[in-house]
Amino acid sequence: PDRGLLTRAQERLDRLTKPQGSLGRLEELAAQYSMITGELKPAAPRGAVFTFAADHGVAMEGVSAYPREVTRQMVLNFLRGGAGVNVLARHAGAEVRVVDIGVAYDFEVAPGLIHKKIMPGTNNFLLGPAMSREQAERAVLVGAELATEAVEGGIGLIGTGDMGIGNTTASSAITAVMTGRPVADVTGRGTGIDEAAHARKVAVIEQALARHRPNRMDAMDVLSKVGGLEIAGLAGLMLGAAAARVPVVLDGFIAGAAALIAVALQPRCREYLIASHRSVERGHQALLDHLHLTPLLDLDLRLGEGTGACLGMSLVVAAVKIMTEMATFGEAGVSERDM
Amino acid sequence: PDRGLLTRAQERLDRLTKPQGSLGRLEELAAQYSMITGELKPAAPRGAVFTFAADHGVAMEGVSAYPREVTRQMVLNFLRGGAGVNVLARHAGAEVRVVDIGVAYDFEVAPGLIHKKIMPGTNNFLLGPAMSREQAERAVLVGAELATEAVEGGIGLIGTGDMGIGNTTASSAITAVMTGRPVADVTGRGTGIDEAAHARKVAVIEQALARHRPNRMDAMDVLSKVGGLEIAGLAGLMLGAAAARVPVVLDGFIAGAAALIAVALQPRCREYLIASHRSVERGHQALLDHLHLTPLLDLDLRLGEGTGACLGMSLVVAAVKIMTEMATFGEAGVSERDM
Numbered sequence: 001p002d003r004g005l006l007t008r009a010q011e012r013l014d015r016l017t018k019p020q021g022s023l024g025r026l027e028e029l030a031a032q033y034s035m036i037t038g039e040l041k042p043a044a045p046r047g048a049v050f051t052f053a054a055d056h057g058v059a060m061e062g063v064s065a066y067p068r069e070v071t072r073q074m075v076l077n078f079l080r081g082g083a084g085v086n087v088l089a090r091h092a093g094a095e096v097r098v099v100d101i102g103v104a105y106d107f108e109v110a111p112g113l114i115h116k117k118i119m120p121g122t123n124n125f126l127l128g129p130a131m132s133r134e135q136a137e138r139a140v141l142v143g144a145e146l147a148t149e150a151v152e153g154g155i156g157l158i159g160t161g162d163m164g165i166g167n168t169t170a171s172s173a174i175t176a177v178m179t180g181r182p183v184a185d186v187t188g189r190g191t192g193i194d195e196a197a198h199a200r201k202v203a204v205i206e207q208a209l210a211r212h213r214p215n216r217m218d219a220m221d222v223l224s225k226v227g228g229l230e231i232a233g234l235a236g237l238m239l240g241a242a243a244a245r246v247p248v249v250l251d252g253f254i255a256g257a258a259a260l261i262a263v264a265l266q267p268r269c270r271e272y273l274i275a276s277h278r279s280v281e282r283g284h285q286a287l288l289d290h291l292h293l294t295p296l297l298d299l300d301l302r303l304g305e306g307t308g309a310c311l312g313m314s315l316v317v318a319a320v321k322i323m324t325e326m327a328t329f330g331e332a333g334v335s336e337r338d339m
Numbered sequence: 340p341d342r343g344l345l346t347r348a349q350e351r352l353d354r355l356t357k358p359q360g361s362l363g364r365l366e367e368l369a370a371q372y373s374m375i376t377g378e379l380k381p382a383a384p385r386g387a388v389f390t391f392a393a394d395h396g397v398a399m400e401g402v403s404a405y406p407r408e409v410t411r412q413m414v415l416n417f418l419r420g421g422a423g424v425n426v427l428a429r430h431a432g433a434e435v436r437v438v439d440i441g442v443a444y445d446f447e448v449a450p451g452l453i454h455k456k457i458m459p460g461t462n463n464f465l466l467g468p469a470m471s472r473e474q475a476e477r478a479v480l481v482g483a484e485l486a487t488e489a490v491e492g493g494i495g496l497i498g499t500g501d502m503g504i505g506n507t508t509a510s511s512a513i514t515a516v517m518t519g520r521p522v523a524d525v526t527g528r529g530t531g532i533d534e535a536a537h538a539r540k541v542a543v544i545e546q547a548l549a550r551h552r553p554n555r556m557d558a559m560d561v562l563s564k565v566g567g568l569e570i571a572g573l574a575g576l577m578l579g580a581a582a583a584r585v586p587v588v589l590d591g592f593i594a595g596a597a598a599l600i601a602v603a604l605q606p607r608c609r610e611y612l613i614a615s616h617r618s619v620e621r622g623h624q625a626l627l628d629h630l631h632l633t634p635l636l637d638l639d640l641r642l643g644e645g646t647g648a649c650l651g652m653s654l655v656v657a658a659v660k661i662m663t664e665m666a667t668f669g670e671a672g673v674s675e676r677d678m
Contacts, residue, residue, distance in 0.1 A: 016423075017413065018642050019405075022530070022641045023423060023642055024639025074356065074673060082671050084355075088660075091656065191361070300363025302361045314430075314653065318650065321426050321430055322423060322426055322427070325426045331421065334416060
């Protein structure tokens with residue numbers, strides 16, 4: 001992105017009828033949006049949240065509070081509009097695009113579902129790699145292509161969403177490898193597991209990392225050995241959006257793990273990312289620190305699906321409107337500061 | 340409010356297709372909304388932000404970075420829809436109601452302005468009381484009546500806004516008295532004054548408090564001696580909204596000072612208040628602590644006008660929609676947790 005636009009956008013913001021900088025992070029967001037898109041008076045963008053769904057072989061190890069079939073059940077809930085992400089996307093004026101990139105179920109009749117299944121769930125990474133390198137690459141490509149198509153179709157703001165029973169386990173594994181932090185420091189309660197299940201979750205990840213020795217200098221190696229298909233799709237979505245100069249609003253912990261992969265694959269991608277919220281999930285702060293991202297919201301969310309991203313997207317649109325709809329001092333005939 | 344409704348609202352929230360509590364503060368907000376309104380399946384409320392404008396005699400002491408005429412200029416900007424609060428209210432789907440409760444200017448032709456002027460600006464409280472007790476009471480009544488009328492007209496969510504060059508000085512004075520904190524601890528930079536002006540601002544407040552000795556056990560005494568007309572109007576707005584069982588979303592520091600007065604006048608009013616954001620203004624945290632309110636947002640805002648309230652109102656509406664639009668586990672055929 002063109003950093004000169006940051007300055008020019010801030011100059012415009014400083015002419016608006018408000019004390020300079022008084023809209024704080026909304027002003028930063030507006031300037032970032034200008035830098036990313038290259039526009040100083042952008043139209044309020046149309047937003048879409050991509051909710052990638054996939055199953056995880058590691059869910060067999062008792063690392064989640066919910067049974068595996070919840071992944072497919074929730075996909076159907078998304079398609080009917082009854083899930084949290086549907087409600088918050090409608091509220092934010094964004095659409096939800098639901099992608100089956102690896103659910104362990106054959107959706108025969110599911111209007112609205114984007115069929116991009118790479119495989120019916122990953123393999124249990126306690127026993128072997130979650131997927132092959134080639135499968136991980138194909139899943140990344142799916143995400144990148146969906147971003148490209150969306151932008152061609154007029155989408156100017158992309159949110160990330162995810163559904164996959166077991167996916168905090170994969171995300172903690174990725175976070176531990178990519179940030180170099182101990183597994184126990186970046187592994188949380190997910191959907192709400194008890195103490196014993198949490199200890200099991202940590203042990204499963206530690207054993208998997210000891211067995212597969214993923215190479216943190218090779219993000220595709222990490223992704224394929226201990227990642228997930230929805231995480232791969234999200235990483236690709238970020239790369240595709242960045243290439244098309246469209247900002248990506250990250251949801252919570254799963255999106256953050258995908259961002260670790262995307263930024264490792266293409267470091268410049270980071271400037272296109274906006275962290276919507278700080279999740280309750282242990283490990284999220286560590287990856288945000290690693291990515292040098294400061295979340296907009298801190299509302300104790302831990303649902304996923306793209307719910308936090310929707311709230312963040314609404315703030316991005318608000319920031320764009322501030323830049324483009326507010327009157328300047330000159331237009332409004334308001335006196336500027338006198339000291 | 341009926342605290343039993345908090346439990347019943349949470350029971351409903353727990354049946355929705357998400358891990359219990361996973362929408363964090365949105366769930367708390369939804370339950371609080373139910374408790375306040377007495378409804379378990381409330382419709383998404385229509386919102387209105389009341390932006391009270393007034394001048395401050397103490398502005399003559401050089402405590403603001405902007406000249407006094409900015410108050411009236413900004414009122415005209417609000418009426419034309421070009422200010423920050425207009426942009427963010429439109430974004431949030433709320434309307435802005437602009438009230439002249441004490442601007443030092445005679446608005447002859449100003450369509451849309453609610454004329455409720457008590458006096459053309461307060462007196463300089465360095466020299467004498469800001470207003471008489473009777474004037475303060477009348478200003479509180481204006482706010483209460485506007486809330487009552489709004490609720491009768493179908494408004495279900497009220498936001499607070501303010502405009503008044505010099506009003507952080509009055510708000511710091513009120514905060515110092517009501518919280519018992521030293522003036523310097525609760526006096527900030529307002530619209531952006533320099534070190535010398537800040538020292539002057541602290542000294543002016545300290546001298547005024549030493550001269551008038553406002554009685555913290557008598558909120559009307561504090562309000563009349565070192566308050567402001569828009570602060571009085573906002574306090575009344577809160578009391579009127581609470582009486583009508585409608586939640587009030589507070590903007591920043593000025594709203595917080597008004598809340599200190601409103602809660603002192605009627606302690607039960609506190610349960611109807613929602614703090615939208617943590618302002619940059621020094622003193623805001625102290626008054627939030629005193630009121631036991633935790634803000635929803637922390638976006639480094641310090642504009643006022645009701646801008647932060649608009650963002651908070653959008654979150655309240657989102658929370659209400661979560662409670663009423665999401666599918667339950669039963670409706671969606673989603674399995675509940677198995678451990």
